[in-house]
Amino acid sequence: QKEVEQDPGPLSVPEGAIVSLNCTYSNSAFQYFMWYRQYSRKGPELLMYTYSSGNKEDGRFTAQVDKSSKYISLFIRDSQPSDSATYLCAMSGQAGTALIFGKGTTLSVSS
Amino acid sequence: GAVVSQHPSWVICKSGTSVKIECRSLDFQATTMFWYRQFPKQSLMLMATSNEGSKATYEQGVEKDKFLINHASLTLSTLTVTSAHPEDSSFYICSAPQGGTSGEQYFGPGTRLTVT
Numbered sequence: 629q630k631e632v633e634q635d636p637g638p639l640s641v642p643e644g645a646i647v648s649l650n651c652t653y654s655n656s657a658f659q660y661f662m663w664y665r666q667y668s669r670k671g672p673e674l675l676m677y678t679y680s681s682g683n684k685e686d687g688r689f690t691a692q693v694d695k696s697s698k699y700i701s702l703f704i705r706d707s708q709p710s711d712s713a714t715y716l717c718a719m720s721g722q723a724g725t726a727l728i729f730g731k732g733t734t735l736s737v738s739s
Numbered sequence: 740g741a742v743v744s745q746h747p748s749w750v751i752c753k754s755g756t757s758v759k760i761e762c763r764s765l766d767f768q769a770t771t772m773f774w775y776r777q778f779p780k781q782s783l784m785l786m787a788t789s790n791e792g793s794k795a796t797y798e799q800g801v802e803k804d805k806f807l808i809n810h811a812s813l814t815l816s817t818l819t820v821t822s823a824h825p826e827d828s829s830f831y832i833c834s835a836p837q838g839g840t841s842g843e844q845y846f847g848p849g850t851r852l853t854v855t
Contacts, residue, residue: 660842671832671846672783674740679842716782718844724836726773727844731782 631655634717634730643739647704651717651730654698658719661693662727663702666714675715676702707737741767743835745847752823752854760818760850762789762833768813769835774806777830777849789816789833823854 634651641647649663659680664672676691678684678700684691690703700719704711714734718727742765752758762772770791775783787797787808795808805827807819820827832849836842 662842662844664846669830669849669851671743671745671849674843674845677841677843720842723840723842724771724838726785726788727834729782 631728632717632719632730635733636731638734638736640736640738641707643707643709643737645707645737647707647711647735647737649702649704649715649717649733649735651700651719652698653700653719653728655721655728656695656698657721658698658728659695660720660723661691661700662718663689663691663700664716664718665711666716666732668713672716707735709737709739712736740843741765741835741837741845743833743845743847745833745850747850748848749851750853752852754824754854755822757819757821758823758852760820760831760833760852762816762818762835762847764814764835764845767835767837769816769838770813771836772810772816773834773844774808774816774818775832775834777832783832787818789818791816820852823852825854828852828854 661678663676666672681695688705692701714732716732717730746761772789774786789810791810810816834846
Protein backbone atom coordinates (compact mmCIF):
# COMPACT_ATOMS: atom_id res chain seq x y z
CA GLN A 629 0.00 0.00 0.00
CA LYS A 630 1.39 3.38 -1.00
CA GLU A 631 1.61 6.04 1.68
CA VAL A 632 -0.64 8.42 -0.24
CA GLU A 633 -3.30 7.32 -2.72
CA GLN A 634 -4.86 9.72 -5.20
CA ASP A 635 -7.01 8.88 -8.19
CA PRO A 636 -5.15 10.22 -11.24
CA GLY A 637 -8.35 10.77 -13.23
CA PRO A 638 -8.65 12.39 -15.69
CA LEU A 639 -11.66 14.23 -14.37
CA SER A 640 -13.75 16.26 -16.81
CA VAL A 641 -16.49 18.65 -15.67
CA PRO A 642 -18.50 21.49 -17.22
CA GLU A 643 -17.88 25.07 -16.20
CA GLY A 644 -19.67 25.95 -12.98
CA ALA A 645 -19.60 22.44 -11.55
CA ILE A 646 -18.46 21.58 -8.05
CA VAL A 647 -15.32 19.49 -8.11
CA SER A 648 -14.29 17.07 -5.38
CA LEU A 649 -10.72 15.80 -5.21
CA ASN A 650 -9.59 13.30 -2.62
CA CYS A 651 -6.58 11.55 -1.15
CA THR A 652 -6.22 8.79 1.38
CA TYR A 653 -3.12 8.04 3.38
CA SER A 654 -1.83 5.33 5.64
CA ASN A 655 0.63 7.08 7.98
CA SER A 656 -1.16 8.35 11.09
CA ALA A 657 1.83 10.57 11.88
CA PHE A 658 0.98 12.96 9.05
CA GLN A 659 -0.31 16.27 10.39
CA TYR A 660 0.55 18.82 7.72
CA PHE A 661 -1.62 18.65 4.62
CA MET A 662 -1.39 20.62 1.41
CA TRP A 663 -3.01 20.88 -1.97
CA TYR A 664 -1.01 22.11 -4.91
CA ARG A 665 -2.11 23.07 -8.39
CA GLN A 666 0.29 22.42 -11.23
CA TYR A 667 -0.09 23.66 -14.77
CA SER A 668 1.80 21.93 -17.54
CA ARG A 669 5.54 22.64 -17.41
CA LYS A 670 5.22 24.81 -14.31
CA GLY A 671 6.13 24.33 -10.67
CA PRO A 672 3.40 23.37 -8.17
CA GLU A 673 1.52 26.30 -6.66
CA LEU A 674 0.37 26.03 -3.05
CA LEU A 675 -3.42 26.30 -2.95
CA MET A 676 -4.41 25.20 0.51
CA TYR A 677 -2.55 24.34 3.71
CA THR A 678 -4.14 22.67 6.72
CA TYR A 679 -2.59 21.65 9.99
CA SER A 680 -4.19 18.61 11.66
CA SER A 681 -7.93 18.03 11.19
CA GLY A 682 -10.60 20.46 10.14
CA ASN A 683 -11.85 22.59 7.29
CA LYS A 684 -10.35 25.60 5.63
CA GLU A 685 -11.94 27.84 3.06
CA ASP A 686 -10.34 30.30 0.66
CA GLY A 687 -12.55 31.79 -2.00
CA ARG A 688 -13.87 28.99 -4.21
CA PHE A 689 -11.64 26.40 -2.56
CA THR A 690 -12.36 24.35 0.58
CA ALA A 691 -9.94 21.86 2.08
CA GLN A 692 -11.06 19.20 4.53
CA VAL A 693 -8.95 16.88 6.65
CA ASP A 694 -10.37 13.90 8.50
CA LYS A 695 -7.49 12.34 10.40
CA SER A 696 -9.68 9.64 11.93
CA SER A 697 -10.40 8.32 8.43
CA LYS A 698 -7.02 9.33 7.00
CA TYR A 699 -8.82 11.17 4.24
CA ILE A 700 -8.39 14.66 2.81
CA SER A 701 -10.47 16.51 0.25
CA LEU A 702 -10.36 19.62 -1.88
CA PHE A 703 -13.59 21.13 -3.15
CA ILE A 704 -13.70 23.66 -5.96
CA ARG A 705 -16.91 25.59 -6.34
CA ASP A 706 -18.04 27.27 -9.55
CA SER A 707 -15.20 25.66 -11.47
CA GLN A 708 -13.67 27.66 -14.31
CA PRO A 709 -11.72 26.62 -17.41
CA SER A 710 -8.67 28.23 -15.79
CA ASP A 711 -8.92 25.59 -13.04
CA SER A 712 -7.91 22.96 -15.60
CA ALA A 713 -4.65 21.61 -14.19
CA THR A 714 -3.20 18.76 -12.19
CA TYR A 715 -3.98 18.84 -8.48
CA LEU A 716 -1.51 17.24 -6.10
CA CYS A 717 -2.14 16.39 -2.49
CA ALA A 718 0.92 16.42 -0.24
CA MET A 719 1.55 15.78 3.41
CA SER A 720 4.23 15.43 6.04
CA GLY A 721 4.63 14.45 9.65
CA GLN A 722 6.88 17.31 10.72
CA ALA A 723 7.22 20.90 9.64
CA GLY A 724 10.11 21.43 7.28
CA THR A 725 10.49 17.83 6.18
CA ALA A 726 10.08 16.44 2.69
CA LEU A 727 6.51 16.12 1.45
CA ILE A 728 4.89 12.88 0.43
CA PHE A 729 2.85 13.42 -2.72
CA GLY A 730 -0.12 11.73 -4.27
CA LYS A 731 0.09 10.93 -7.98
CA GLY A 732 -2.00 13.98 -8.87
CA THR A 733 -5.46 14.28 -10.42
CA THR A 734 -5.79 15.87 -13.85
CA LEU A 735 -8.83 18.13 -14.03
CA SER A 736 -10.36 19.52 -17.19
CA VAL A 737 -13.11 22.15 -16.98
CA SER A 738 -14.91 22.77 -20.24
CA SER A 739 -16.69 26.01 -21.11
CA GLY B 740 2.76 33.26 -0.08
CA ALA B 741 6.51 32.98 -0.10
CA VAL B 742 8.43 33.09 -3.38
CA VAL B 743 10.99 30.63 -4.65
CA SER B 744 12.79 31.24 -7.92
CA GLN B 745 14.79 28.97 -10.19
CA HIS B 746 17.28 29.72 -12.90
CA PRO B 747 17.43 28.88 -15.70
CA SER B 748 13.87 27.97 -16.62
CA TRP B 749 15.02 25.94 -19.62
CA VAL B 750 18.45 24.69 -20.61
CA ILE B 751 19.69 22.60 -23.51
CA CYS B 752 23.13 21.05 -23.22
CA LYS B 753 25.22 18.52 -25.04
CA SER B 754 25.87 15.05 -23.69
CA GLY B 755 28.89 14.98 -21.41
CA THR B 756 28.67 18.57 -20.24
CA SER B 757 27.60 19.83 -16.81
CA VAL B 758 24.65 22.06 -16.00
CA LYS B 759 24.03 24.13 -12.87
CA ILE B 760 20.52 24.98 -11.67
CA GLU B 761 19.94 27.62 -9.01
CA CYS B 762 17.13 27.73 -6.47
CA ARG B 763 16.57 30.87 -4.41
CA SER B 764 14.14 31.75 -1.64
CA LEU B 765 13.40 35.41 -2.33
CA ASP B 766 11.61 36.63 0.78
CA PHE B 767 12.52 34.14 3.49
CA GLN B 768 15.48 32.14 4.67
CA ALA B 769 15.61 28.41 4.11
CA THR B 770 18.06 26.23 5.97
CA THR B 771 16.63 23.29 4.06
CA MET B 772 15.60 22.98 0.45
CA PHE B 773 14.43 19.97 -1.51
CA TRP B 774 15.17 18.95 -5.07
CA TYR B 775 12.65 16.97 -7.08
CA ARG B 776 12.56 15.46 -10.51
CA GLN B 777 9.39 15.07 -12.55
CA PHE B 778 8.85 13.05 -15.70
CA PRO B 779 5.91 13.79 -18.02
CA LYS B 780 2.53 12.88 -16.55
CA GLN B 781 4.11 11.67 -13.32
CA SER B 782 4.24 13.03 -9.83
CA LEU B 783 7.27 14.62 -8.20
CA MET B 784 10.10 12.34 -7.14
CA LEU B 785 12.28 13.54 -4.28
CA MET B 786 15.95 13.44 -5.24
CA ALA B 787 17.74 15.02 -2.30
CA THR B 788 17.55 17.32 0.69
CA SER B 789 19.85 20.33 0.61
CA ASN B 790 21.08 21.49 4.02
CA GLU B 791 22.73 24.84 4.63
CA GLY B 792 26.14 24.30 6.20
CA SER B 793 26.23 20.54 5.77
CA LYS B 794 26.17 17.83 3.13
CA ALA B 795 23.07 17.05 1.17
CA THR B 796 21.23 13.82 1.83
CA TYR B 797 20.23 11.81 -1.21
CA GLU B 798 17.32 9.46 -1.76
CA GLN B 799 18.00 5.85 -2.55
CA GLY B 800 19.00 5.36 -6.15
CA VAL B 801 20.12 8.95 -6.74
CA GLU B 802 23.81 9.22 -7.63
CA LYS B 803 25.35 11.85 -5.38
CA ASP B 804 28.42 12.17 -7.61
CA LYS B 805 26.24 12.91 -10.59
CA PHE B 806 23.83 15.32 -8.95
CA LEU B 807 25.96 17.69 -6.89
CA ILE B 808 24.12 19.86 -4.41
CA ASN B 809 25.54 22.91 -2.66
CA HIS B 810 23.55 24.99 -0.17
CA ALA B 811 25.71 28.10 -0.39
CA SER B 812 23.63 30.39 1.80
CA LEU B 813 20.31 30.63 3.62
CA THR B 814 18.64 31.67 0.37
CA LEU B 815 20.49 29.70 -2.32
CA SER B 816 20.86 26.04 -3.22
CA THR B 817 22.36 24.77 -6.46
CA LEU B 818 22.01 21.45 -8.26
CA THR B 819 24.73 20.56 -10.75
CA VAL B 820 24.09 17.73 -13.16
CA THR B 821 27.53 16.46 -14.07
CA SER B 822 28.39 14.64 -17.30
CA ALA B 823 24.79 14.89 -18.41
CA HIS B 824 23.27 12.21 -20.62
CA PRO B 825 19.99 12.18 -22.55
CA GLU B 826 18.35 10.11 -19.81
CA ASP B 827 18.93 13.03 -17.42
CA SER B 828 16.52 15.11 -19.49
CA SER B 829 13.68 15.97 -17.15
CA PHE B 830 11.90 18.72 -15.22
CA TYR B 831 13.80 19.66 -12.05
CA ILE B 832 11.96 21.51 -9.29
CA CYS B 833 13.12 22.81 -5.93
CA SER B 834 11.08 23.60 -2.85
CA ALA B 835 11.69 25.39 0.41
CA PRO B 836 9.79 25.09 3.69
CA GLN B 837 8.67 28.42 5.07
CA GLY B 838 10.27 27.62 8.39
CA GLY B 839 9.31 27.71 12.03
CA THR B 840 6.33 25.61 12.99
CA SER B 841 4.57 26.13 9.66
CA GLY B 842 4.37 23.10 7.42
CA GLU B 843 3.96 25.22 4.29
CA GLN B 844 6.38 24.61 1.48
CA TYR B 845 6.82 26.63 -1.66
CA PHE B 846 8.05 25.43 -5.00
CA GLY B 847 10.11 27.08 -7.68
CA PRO B 848 8.83 27.31 -11.25
CA GLY B 849 11.01 24.42 -12.35
CA THR B 850 13.87 23.97 -14.81
CA ARG B 851 13.46 21.97 -17.96
CA LEU B 852 16.70 20.20 -18.88
CA THR B 853 17.18 18.75 -22.34
CA VAL B 854 20.38 16.83 -23.03
CA THR B 855 21.16 16.24 -26.69
